[in-house]
Amino acid sequence: MSKEQRTKKWTLITLIPTVIIIFPLYFIAIGGFQSVAEIFHSPPYWFPPNPSLKFYKDALITLFPYLKNSLIIALGNLALTLLVALPSAFALAKFRLKLGKPVSFILSFTQMLPVTAIVIPLFLIFNKIKLVNTYSSAIIGISVFTIPFATIVLRAYIQEIPIGLIEAAFIDGASVFRVFQSIIVPLSIPAIATTGMLTFITAWGDFAVSLSFLNDQAMQPMGIGIYRFVSQYGVEWNKLMAGSMIYALPPLIIALVAGKAIVSGLTAGAFKE
Amino acid sequence: MKNSDSHKLYFFLIPLLVYELIFGIYPLIYNLILSFKNVNLVTYIAGTSPWVGFSNYVQILKDTVFQKTFFNTLIFTVLSLSFQFIIGVFLAVLFNHSFPLKGLFQSLIMVPWVLPIIVSGSFFRWFFGDRGMLNGFLLSWGFIDKPIPWLTSQILPIFSVTIANIWLGIPFNFVLLYTGLRAIPVELFESADIDGANWWQKIRFITLPLLKQIIITTFTLGCIFTVKVFDLVWIITKGGPGDVSHLFSTLSYNLAFEKFQFGRASSILVIMVGLVMCLTILLNSRKTKEESKIE
Numbered sequence: 001m002s003k004e005q006r007t008k009k010w011t012l013i014t015l016i017p018t019v020i021i022i023f024p025l026y027f028i029a030i031g032g033f034q035s036v037a038e039i040f041h042s043p044p045y046w047f048p049p050n051p052s053l054k055f056y057k058d059a060l061i062t063l064f065p066y067l068k069n070s071l072i073i074a075l076g077n078l079a080l081t082l083l084v085a086l087p088s089a090f091a092l093a094k095f096r097l098k099l100g101k102p103v104s105f106i107l108s109f110t111q112m113l114p115v116t117a118i119v120i121p122l123f124l125i126f127n128k129i130k131l132v133n134t135y136s137s138a139i140i141g142i143s144v145f146t147i148p149f150a151t152i153v154l155r156a157y158i159q160e161i162p163i164g165l166i167e168a169a170f171i172d173g174a175s176v177f178r179v180f181q182s183i184i185v186p187l188s189i190p191a192i193a194t195t196g197m198l199t200f201i202t203a204w205g206d207f208a209v210s211l212s213f214l215n216d217q218a219m220q221p222m223g224i225g226i227y228r229f230v231s232q233y234g235v236e237w238n239k240l241m242a243g244s245m246i247y248a249l250p251p252l253i254i255a256l257v258a259g260k261a262i263v264s265g266l267t268a269g270a271f272k273e
Numbered sequence: 274m275k276n277s278d279s280h281k282l283y284f285f286l287i288p289l290l291v292y293e294l295i296f297g298i299y300p301l302i303y304n305l306i307l308s309f310k311n312v313n314l315v316t317y318i319a320g321t322s323p324w325v326g327f328s329n330y331v332q333i334l335k336d337t338v339f340q341k342t343f344f345n346t347l348i349f350t351v352l353s354l355s356f357q358f359i360i361g362v363f364l365a366v367l368f369n370h371s372f373p374l375k376g377l378f379q380s381l382i383m384v385p386w387v388l389p390i391i392v393s394g395s396f397f398r399w400f401f402g403d404r405g406m407l408n409g410f411l412l413s414w415g416f417i418d419k420p421i422p423w424l425t426s427q428i429l430p431i432f433s434v435t436i437a438n439i440w441l442g443i444p445f446n447f448v449l450l451y452t453g454l455r456a457i458p459v460e461l462f463e464s465a466d467i468d469g470a471n472w473w474q475k476i477r478f479i480t481l482p483l484l485k486q487i488i489i490t491t492f493t494l495g496c497i498f499t500v501k502v503f504d505l506v507w508i509i510t511k512g513g514p515g516d517v518s519h520l521f522s523t524l525s526y527n528l529a530f531e532k533f534q535f536g537r538a539s540s541i542l543v544i545m546v547g548l549v550m551c552l553t554i555l556l557n558s559r560k561t562k563e564e565s566k567i568e
Contacts, residue, residue, distance in 0.1 A: 010367075084289050
């Protein structure tokens, strides 16, 4: 067997588990083109027998108001997360601080916390200060987890910036602020992009925080909009699947365009401490 | 760096510290206090929750639903970790070659991680439903005569949500193990080939020892991620029917937001947070050990 044939054989071998893994996604996608009766047909259809775009259209119209809320929450969370995480990642990556060790521990600990352990007490607190049912409550709740995660990932990347560059700038009389602004930020653009994508995917897909803090339908993001669909009796599964597919598109596109960056970002978050 | 500058460095850290102390650590302390009080809807609104000592903990430990939940969490964690790990190793070994379309396939394997949880959760709710996809296939293939109640019986729901969670954890296990495998120099395997080692000897004497640290990290992180799973189970079964498929997180959420027993919910959360804290300390101490070895 030639080398080329052998590598093609690996493509076929790896295709099988890959297809099995994305099979839920496939059935959600085709579910949106079928009638409810077709979705529950036994045996299930592998291809929509009478594909119709109607349910995608309906779902888009129903979910449109939630889309705006999802964007506000995900982008608000992204801005807040990067604003807090970037400076601290710089300080932790490049200097030996007395507080370095405890801060590192707080970071990995808060990142690992069960979402319910934060959401339940935070709800009781927010309720008292009338913060429930505001975009800020959701943004703050999600950031409790995304800020430490982003700091850890960014720190891993900033550590790779040659220390010589920074020392040279100090010798020339630059202040830390100057170094941060003119060396760290420009050199971290790819890392900021990767971290930003991971943060966006997390906030976009949030369920628990929005479910707890946003009772007002007018504030709810798409995830909760779809959940209202699912928990009704007589679920319109085709509309639900079409809506799910629309909601899943932004993270899916990011994964397809920047799969490599996501993999490296996740590893950086897990290993580098 | 000038001396005055090193103080300025703390300006960079203050936003992070203030934020995590107020919104990350303070809720935990508040929660710890609640767990020693009788907090329900009436006492919460009136602000007069009385201290009750360890009574919430005692009642929780005596509660049969909690005991059931404990075993559920155990089953869920052990099965999820084992299968995610096996599948992760399998995929990592398969992908440790170069072949056309590898980049695309890698991105597709990340799909369970990037999909919003409500999307995967609803899928599994339909998949395991009485008239859902799984029963649809089994019935039409003649394996069963009537639908299996995957989500509505007493025993099956916890296993159904475990299967869903295994699928959800594949990307993470794959990424960690794959990265670890890539770091092993190919020359080691080549020289083992020259020495006539078989595939098992190569796994036993090269792969496993060199991957040991990563395997431990994967398991510890996996343990933390699995013990705290909430949304997936809440979306698929809500812990039901009749409280049979609760995990710690869904039970505490149910107590807090559906039964308004905040004190009891807090005591479960305290137990969970304690568990996560121990695991994080374990993880960090291993990392520090590794680092000092390298230095």
